[in-house]
Amino acid sequence: QKEVEQNSGPLSVPEGAIASLNCTYSDRVSQSFFWYRQYSGKSPELIMSIYSNGDKEDGRFTAQLNKASQYVSLLIRDSQPSDSATYLCAVKRETSGSRLTFGEGTQLTVNP
């Protein structure tokens, strides 16, 4: 079982729709959770972090965490073509410094 698994995609949504990206993790000692966005040929860019159960909203982005189910998701409201990218889920243990374990990523395409 992979440490971090994401819905494989690719995911395609129309402009203005809600894009839902999902991630599960296997290690219960994981403490911190991150979503990175990576445009083709570019470096990963941090867009959301979440540390406790529940929802965290930042603009059009909402991260949701359920530690009991070992599940974290990212919702993008009012999706724009500029949101088209690969989204990487990452988890971190308290004991690993800032080392992150990444999922394989989900490629999102927002169609105008």
Place this chain on the structure above:
Amino acid sequence: NAGVMQNPRHLVRRRGQEARLRCSPMKGHSHVYWYRQLPEEGLKFMVYLQKENIIDESGMPKERFSAEFPKEGPSILRIQQVVRGDSAAYFCASSGTSTNEKLFFGSGTQLSVL
């Protein structure tokens, strides 16, 4: 993340040559992480360093790969006797002194082995 500087941006090597990848962390950051990304795959952890110390090298291949982060100067990821399978994007990330801080990535070095 523009503060993490990597060079070169692109590096071409022939099989058997050595590749040296450099990373200068963001100002004030003392923790450096190297990741490798193969085409269409996620980021794979390689090594975590602080100044003059390797903290975690569990993701490094046993042979040909080494990393350092000297007291002065950038962190170096060295790949000896490169093979075609080493072709990938190598990303460096840095964080501050707190172990709970977020990672910020550099622009990466795209290594191509001919």
